[in-house]
Amino acid sequence: MIRPRRNRRTPAIRELVREITLSSSDLILPMFVHEDGEDVPIVAMPGVTRWSIDGLVREAGEAHALGIAAVVLFPKIEDALKSSDAAECHNAQGLIPRAIAALKVAHPGLCVITDIALDPYNADGHDGLVQRDEGGEVKILNDETVEVLCQQAICHARAGADIVAPSDMMDGRVGEIRNALDMEGFSEVSIISYTAKYASALYGPFRGALDSAPKDGDKKTYQMDPANSIEALRETLLDEAEGADILMVKPASYYLDVISKMREHTTLPVAAYQVSGEYLMIKAAAQSGWLDERAVIMESLISIKRAGASMILSYFAKDVAKWLRC
Numbered sequence: 001m002i003r004p005r006r007n008r009r010t011p012a013i014r015e016l017v018r019e020i021t022l023s024s025s026d027l028i029l030p031m032f033v034h035e036d037g038e039d040v041p042i043v044a045m046p047g048v049t050r051w052s053i054d055g056l057v058r059e060a061g062e063a064h065a066l067g068i069a070a071v072v073l074f075p076k077i078e079d080a081l082k083s084s085d086a087a088e089c090h091n092a093q094g095l096i097p098r099a100i101a102a103l104k105v106a107h108p109g110l111c112v113i114t115d116i117a118l119d120p121y122n123a124d125g126h127d128g129l130v131q132r133d134e135g136g137e138v139k140i141l142n143d144e145t146v147e148v149l150c151q152q153a154i155c156h157a158r159a160g161a162d163i164v165a166p167s168d169m170m171d172g173r174v175g176e177i178r179n180a181l182d183m184e185g186f187s188e189v190s191i192i193s194y195t196a197k198y199a200s201a202l203y204g205p206f207r208g209a210l211d212s213a214p215k216d217g218d219k220k221t222y223q224m225d226p227a228n229s230i231e232a233l234r235e236t237l238l239d240e241a242e243g244a245d246i247l248m249v250k251p252a253s254y255y256l257d258v259i260s261k262m263r264e265h266t267t268l269p270v271a272a273y274q275v276s277g278e279y280l281m282i283k284a285a286a287q288s289g290w291l292d293e294r295a296v297i298m299e300s301l302i303s304i305k306r307a308g309a310s311m312i313l314s315y316f317a318k319d320v321a322k323w324l325r326c
């Protein structure tokens, strides 16, 4: 008789037949940084810290020592530095360039990824430049935004970033950023494109952490409709043609079908971002004693990998890297 259970009989056999394994080198740790000298726990995201530059360097070093290959940086910018043209985003002496430089000095082998978008830098909280019509209706300017994103990418590359990750969803930005980097001599700096970034309610805690929620309107004119997956393939074809090195789907767990589809339609590596809301759903249930935290986290990451992601951005990255050691 054919008995599939034979392949599940012992731990050794189960290991032999296992299709997917998770390793710490699959994980990318998102990290928050601010100008203060103190490391401050983020109330809206228990277990996550907004680091000083010194704290960031220390924590990234620990993560790297645990086998995590990369970190991605998100800044909390002081209100006084926010402006409608988001000029702080390409200030060579700004928070992110200094954080990149400090990380590369301390941990040259750690891959440093930066977020390319304007929301931490303009008081509007939108990823692009905002134009208001007479009725106060907001419009997010595409091509004007892309010009600023190119300056931001060059600024990060100059500071030593290995990879820039445009998360803004403006049209044509990957191609323009690629050109701008190449023209400035940064042809070796990679682009991870947020190819399919959905207008998701799961970003709420992140926006609280950075005080970057949009003041007016929402992000639905640039982030994708959660109802669409074929459109993700359209974005895939464009990002490939424009020269992206890695494609990303965000959020991850509610969009496993999108990850799979993208995996089937591209030869590029696919990344997935387990976002703040996904983190908190697990965290909150675990803190209430309703779920087994470690088991659920491992299952969530395995399923994202099984869907087709070769790398996962996760706030759990350091915990998981520790668990994978023992």
Ligand code: PBG
Pocket (backbone or CB within 6 Å): 115, 116, 117, 118, 119, 127, 167, 168, 202, 203, 204, 205, 206, 207, 219, 274, 275, 276, 277
């Ligand atoms: C903004 C950005 C967001 C996240 C990463 N980059 C929020 C947004 O688009 O509003 C969300 C990450 C998370 O929720 O963990 N460029």
